[in-house]
Amino acid sequence: MDAQHSDAQLVHGEDTEAAADGWNRRGFLKRAGAVGAMAAAGMALSGTATAAAKPTGTPVEPDPDILVIGAGFAGLAAARHLRGMGFQNVEILEARGRIGGRTWTDTLQGQQIELGAGWFHPSQSHIQTALRKYGIGIVYDDPMDAVLAQQVDGTYRQYDVGTAFETMGNLYTKFFQGTQTFLPNAMNPLQAKDLIAAQDAYTVADRYAQIGMTAEEKAWIGGTLAGYAGLPAGGASWTSLAQWWGLGGYDANGWFNLTSQKPATGMIGLAQAMFNEANHGITYNQNVVRISDPAATGSSVSVTTAQNIVYRAKAVVCAVPTNVWNNITFTYGIPQAFKDAATEGLGVPHAVKIWMYVRGPQTRTLVQSKEGSKFESMVPMHKLPDGQLMIAFGGAGLTLDKASLNAETKKILGSAYEVVDFKVADWGHDPYARGGWSLRRPKQLLRHLPALQQPVGRIAFANDGLASGWNGFIEGAIESGINAAIKAAEASGMA
Numbered sequence: 021m022d023a024q025h026s027d028a029q030l031v032h033g034e035d036t037e038a039a040a041d042g043w044n045r046r047g048f049l050k051r052a053g054a055v056g057a058m059a060a061a062g063m064a065l066s067g068t069a070t071a072a073a074k075p076t077g078t079p080v081e082p083d084p085d086i087l088v089i090g091a092g093f094a095g096l097a098a099a100r101h102l103r104g105m106g107f108q109n110v111e112i113l114e115a116r117g118r119i120g121g122r123t124w125t126d127t128l129q130g131q132q133i134e135l136g137a138g139w140f141h142p143s144q145s146h147i148q149t150a151l152r153k154y155g156i157g158i159v160y161d162d163p164m165d166a167v168l169a170q171q172v173d174g175t176y177r178q179y180d181v182g183t184a185f186e187t188m189g190n191l192y193t194k195f196f197q198g199t200q201t202f203l204p205n206a207m208n209p210l211q212a213k214d215l216i217a218a219q220d221a222y223t224v225a226d227r228y229a230q231i232g233m234t235a236e237e238k239a240w241i242g243g244t245l246a247g248y249a250g251l252p253a254g255g256a257s258w259t260s261l262a263q264w265w266g267l268g269g270y271d272a273n274g275w276f277n278l279t280s281q282k283p284a285t286g287m288i289g290l291a292q293a294m295f296n297e298a299n300h301g302i303t304y305n306q307n308v309v310r311i312s313d314p315a316a317t318g319s320s321v322s323v324t325t326a327q328n329i330v331y332r333a334k335a336v337v338c339a340v341p342t343n344v345w346n347n348i349t350f351t352y353g354i355p356q357a358f359k360d361a362a363t364e365g366l367g368v369p370h371a372v373k374i375w376m377y378v379r380g381p382q383t384r385t386l387v388q389s390k391e392g393s394k395f396e397s398m399v400p401m402h403k404l405p406d407g408q409l410m411i412a413f414g415g416a417g418l419t420l421d422k423a424s425l426n427a428e429t430k431k432i433l434g435s436a437y438e439v440v441d442f443k444v445a446d447w448g449h450d451p452y453a454r455g456g457w458s459l460r461r462p463k464q465l466l467r468h469l470p471a472l473q474q475p476v477g478r479i480a481f482a483n484d485g486l487a488s489g490w491n492g493f494i495e496g497a498i499e500s501g502i503n504a505a506i507k508a509a510e511a512s513g514m515a
C-alpha cells in the first residue's frame with residue numbers, strides 16, 4: 021500500500037473509512053501526471069556496470085551542468101550554494117509534488133501545523149543566518165505554562181513542569197556525564213576518533229547499566245531517549261544521543277531547547293525562501309530509479325526516472341534520504357559503506373507525528389510516556405475556543421484511526437477530552453523517506469560517516485544523516501547539502 025503513495029502516508033479524518041478514502045484520493049491527485057509505481061522493491065545499490073546500465077528513454081534537453089535529486093533541505097541548500105558559486109544551469113528533480121521532503125507545513129482547524137520537522141535550536145547557525153537574511157521571524161515554544169503528566173510505574177502522575185524539568189535535567193546530566201571527554205567538539209564527532217570509537221558500540225541500555233540507573237530514573241528519561249532514537253534502549257546508540265547532548269551545549273538546558281524555536285512562516289517558509297534564492301528549475305513527480313556514472317570514460321552522469329525519462333549532467337547531488345538509496349539502482353561500483361548504510365538503515369525507522377484537535381479542558385499538558393508506549397509523548401500546541409491542538413508522537417502498536425487516538429488520549433488525559441479531528445504523517449511508510457530523522461545506530465559512526473561524505477565518481481551524496489554536526493536535523497541537512505554542492509562542482513570540472 022505505502023509503495024503506491026508519495027505524500028499518501030497522511031491520514032486525516034473523522035473515522036478510518038474516511039481517512040482511508042482521503043488517503044487514496046489525495047495520493048492519486050498528487051501523483052496525477054506521474055507514474056504511480058515506485059521503484060521496484062528489489063532495486064538496490066548494485067556495483068556492476070552491465071548492459072542494463074545503458075539508459076533508455078527520451079533524453080531531456082538541454083542538459084543541466086548539475087542535477088540535484090531531492091528538494092528537501094539538503095537538496096535546496098545544495099542548489100542554493102551552487103547558485104552562490106556561479107552555477108546557473110542546475111536542475112532539481114523531486115519525486116513528490118512539493119518541496120520540503122521531511123518537512124511539511126499544513127493546517128488543521130485553521131492553524132499552521134508541521135507534519136514533519138517543526139523546531140530548531142538557537143545555536144543552529146545555517147538556519148539562524150537564513151532566517152535573518154530572509155526576514156523570517158522566530159516563534160518560541162515555551163512549555164513552562166504546562167503541567168507534566170509523567171508515566172512512572174504504569175500510571176500517569178501530574179507534576180509541576182518546573183520541578184519536573186529539574187528532576188529530568190539532573191537525570192540527563194547523570195546519563196550524559198563524561199560526553200565531552202570522548203566528544204570534545206560535537207560539530208565534529210570524529211575529532212577524538214579513538215576515544216569515541218571505544219564508546220560507539222554502546223547502546224542506551226549499556227549506558228543505563230554502566231551508571232546503574234534505577235527503573236524509576238529510566239522511566240523519567242527513557243521514553244524521550246527511545247523516542248529520539250526511534251528504537252528501544254537495547255538498540256539505540258549512546259554516542260549519537262551524546263552528540264545531540266553536545267550539540268545542545270553539553271547541558272540540560274540546551275538539551276531541552278533542541279526543539280524550542282520555530283520559523284513564523286512554518287518550515288515551508290524557510291524552504292521556499294531557499295528555493296527562491298537558488299532560482300533554479302525544478303521538475304516535480306520525478307522518481308529517480310537509476311543513476312549511471314561512467315566516470316571512467318569522462319562522460320556525463322545519466323539519471324533515469326520511473327517514467328523512463330533520462331536526464332544527463334556533468335555531476336549530480338543525490339540528496340535523498342539514506343533509507344531510500346535502495347530504491348535507486350546505481351550501475352557502477354558503489355563503496356561498501358553505502359550499501360551497508362542503505363541496508364541497515366540510518367536513523368529512526370518509524371516516526372509517526374499526529375496532530376489532534378482535542379475538545380475539552382484547555383489545561384496545557386505535556387505528556388511523557390515510558391519506552392514502548394502507544395503515545396510516546398504529547399505536546400500541547402494551540403488553544404482553540406473549545407479545546408486545543410496537540411501533537412502526539414505515535415509509538416508501538418498504535419492504530420492510526422480516530423477511535424484508537426481517542427482511546428489513548430482519554431487514557432492519558434481523562435474522559436473529559438475528545439479527539440474531534442486529526443492529521444497523521446507516518447514517515448516510516450513514506451516511500452520517499454522510509455523513516456524519520458537520521459540518527460546513527462551503534463557502530464555506524466566510524467564504519468559509515470567518513471566514507472558517505474565522499475563523492476562517488478561524479479555523484480556527491482547529501483542528507484541530514486551525512487552531516488558532521490547536527491546530524492538528524494534540518495541544520496545538518498543544510499550542512500550536508502553545502503558540502504555536496506562543493507564536491508559536485510569539483511566533479512563537474514567547472515568549479
Ligand SMILES: Cc1cc2nc3c(=O)[nH]c(=O)nc-3n(C[C@H](O)[C@H](O)[C@H](O)COP(=O)(O)OP(=O)(O)OC[C@H]3O[C@@H](n4cnc5c(N)ncnc54)[C@H](O)[C@@H]3O)c2cc1C
Nearest residue numbers: 090092093094115121122137138139308483484493494497
Ligand atoms: C516527524 C519528524 C519530526 C522532525 N522534527 C525535526 C525538528 O523538529 N527539527 C529538525 O531540525 N529536524 C526534524 N526532523 C528531521 C528533518 O525533517 C530532517 O533532518 C530534514 O528534513 C532532512 O532533510 P533532507 O533534505 O536530508 O531529506 P528530505 O527532507 O527527506 O528530502 C529528500 C527529498 O528527496 C526526495 N526523494 C526521495 N527519493 C527520491 C527519488 N528516488 N527521486 C527523486 N526524489 C526523491 C524526497 O521526496 C524529498 O523531497 C524531523 C523529521 C520527522 C520525520
